[in-house]
Amino acid sequence: xxxxxxxxxxxxxxxxxxxxxxxxxxxxxxxxxxxxxxxxxxxxxxxxxxxxxxxxxxxxxxxxxxxxxxxxxxxxxxxxxxxxxxxxxxxxxxxxxxxxxxxxxxxxxxxx
Amino acid sequence: xxxxxxxxxxxxxxxxxxxxxxxxxxxxxxxxxxxxxxxxxxxxxxxxxxxxxxxxxxxxxxxxxxxxxxxxxxxxxxxxxxxxxxxxxxxxxxxxxxxxxxxxxxxxxxxxxxxx
Numbered sequence: 748x749x750x751x752x753x754x755x756x757x758x759x760x761x762x763x764x765x766x767x768x769x770x771x772x773x774x775x776x777x778x779x780x781x782x783x784x785x786x787x788x789x790x791x792x793x794x795x796x797x798x799x800x801x802x803x804x805x806x807x808x809x810x811x812x813x814x815x816x817x818x819x820x821x822x823x824x825x826x827x828x829x830x831x832x833x834x835x836x837x838x839x840x841x842x843x844x845x846x847x848x849x850x851x852x853x854x855x856x857x858x859x
Numbered sequence: 860x861x862x863x864x865x866x867x868x869x870x871x872x873x874x875x876x877x878x879x880x881x882x883x884x885x886x887x888x889x890x891x892x893x894x895x896x897x898x899x900x901x902x903x904x905x906x907x908x909x910x911x912x913x914x915x916x917x918x919x920x921x922x923x924x925x926x927x928x929x930x931x932x933x934x935x936x937x938x939x940x941x942x943x944x945x946x947x948x949x950x951x952x953x954x955x956x957x958x959x960x961x962x963x964x965x966x967x968x969x970x971x972x973x974x975x
Contacts, residue, residue, distance in 0.1 A: 751901075788968065789863075789950065789966040789967055789968050789969060790902065790950070790952075790966045791966070792963045792964065792965070795963070834901050834902075836901070843915065845890060845907065845914075845954065845956070845962065845964075846904055846907060846915055847902075847904065847964065848904075849901025849902050849903070850901050851899070851900050851901050852899075852900070852901050
């Protein structure tokens with residue numbers, strides 16, 4: 748099975764840097780994804796790690812360490828509009844390729 | 860490029876009633892997913908289609924839930940009869956579905972179902 752753990756809430760101020768951690772227990776997976784979801788909105792893809800290491804996309808970076816069963820999403824230069832829920836998700840492999848298993852999400856609140 | 864369309868956006872029904880949701884994926888996307896997102900939780904996959912065939916419906920409560928994608932394009936998800944615990948947002952997502960490597964999933968706005 749697949750199990751993912753994330754902090755339920757994180758707060759930070761505008762301009763700061765915040766890291767949202769994700770630890771997982773899986774029976775095998777293809778990659779780790781991160782999605783953003785504003786209240787009442789659709790989940791939106793942010794970043795994906797198939798290999799260990801850091802992936803950078805603008806203000807957002809994501810990291811994966813398979814040996815530590817750990818990943819994180821790093822948000823820099825925080826803006827008010829970054830207030831949202833952030834989900835990590837592992838993608839199954841083999842017969843479950845494409846299937847995403849989501850964590851419970853981390854609610855990020857950015858204060859002015 | 861148009862995104863994933865879903866309707867209705869909101870639905871309120873009483874328990875034991877039936878309800879249906881509709882999804883139109885991004886044009887050209889072969890893979891379509893239905894997720895259930897209960898308040899405060901992450902989306903949970905209910906069913907995955909590749910064109911008009913079911914790839915994975917292991918998490919679908921088949922005694923009350925059904926889904927179809929007859930022509931390999933749009934899809935409907937039905938609940939019959941609904942229970943209180945079915946109150947959730949039902950999200951549809953689509954991806955290219957090349958099967959070669961992982962594809963980004965694009966989500967629709969969802970249908971918020973309230974069962975009274």
